[in-house]
Amino acid sequence: MSQPTFYYFNGRGKGEVVRLLLTFAGVSFKDVRVENIDDALRARLPFGQIPFFEDNEIELAQSGSIIRYVAQKYKIAGDNNVDIAHGDAIIESIWDVLTPYWQTKDNEEKFNKYKTETIPKFLTRWEELLLKNGGKQFVGKSLTSADIAVFHAIDHLNFLKVYQLETTKYPTLSALYTTVSEVPALKTYLAARATDSKF
Numbered sequence: 001m002s003q004p005t006f007y008y009f010n011g012r013g014k015g016e017v018v019r020l021l022l023t024f025a026g027v028s029f030k031d032v033r034v035e036n037i038d039d040a041l042r043a044r045l046p047f048g049q050i051p052f053f054e055d056n057e058i059e060l061a062q063s064g065s066i067i068r069y070v071a072q073k074y075k076i077a078g079d080n081n082v083d084i085a086h087g088d089a090i091i092e093s094i095w096d097v098l099t100p101y102w103q104t105k106d107n108e109e110k111f112n113k114y115k116t117e118t119i120p121k122f123l124t125r126w127e128e129l130l131l132k133n134g135g136k137q138f139v140g141k142s143l144t145s146a147d148i149a150v151f152h153a154i155d156h157l158n159f160l161k162v163y164q165l166e167t168t169k170y171p172t173l174s175a176l177y178t179t180v181s182e183v184p185a186l187k188t189y190l191a192a193r194a195t196d197s198k199f
């Protein structure tokens with residue numbers, strides 16, 4: 001196989017972080033967006049689910065595992081075990097912000113609580129964590145997968161029309177968001193990205 005291949009629906013959901021990481025790392029990959037999981041693909045899926053990733057050394061399911069594999073393989077996870085672990089915790093935290101959207105969106109009371117409590121709580125923590133590391137990136141001295149993942153979380157809240165980042169309230173996070181969006185490879189990817197998906 002000449003190119004890594006990433007399988008997911010034509011949506012962002014559990015797949016977009018992997019696409020962003022591969023793009024950030026400068027990896028040319030096949031972005032396969034399926035309508036349905038057909039029998040041939042399903043037969044290859046360890047848990048019957050996508051996302052699914054393959055390259056010349058692995059076939060891998062589970063979004064978190066794919067994210068860690070890609071980030072470590074392409075050396076964008078951090079420079080040492082401590083940074084990698086702290087970055088991984090930050091990456092995990094994005095699902096604590098994004099997943100409740102799907103769980104609360106049809107219940108006005110819960111959705112309000114999600115918007116007014118859950119989202120600000122994590123944005124505040126991210127702002128603090130960034131400042132603790134000097135303000136430019138979450139771990140180490142250069143951008144890592146953690147920065148890209150948090151960029152995705154903020155971007156996805158915006159895409160879902162749930163929340164638009166308040167730059168005055170979270171200035172450090174806003175600056176990081178801008179920095180990530182201006183990384184040349186990401187800028188090109190973001191400008192050409194499909195906007196027709198529902199999730």
Ligand SMILES: N[C@@H](CCC(=O)N[C@@H](CS)C(=O)NCC(=O)O)C(=O)O
Pocket residue numbers: 013014037048049050051061062063064
């Ligand atoms: N824990 C898994 C969950 C994956 C998952 O829920 N995949 C969904 C799409 S987002 C899926 O494949 N649904 C189709 C099916 O189960 O048939 C991960 O993070 O990758």
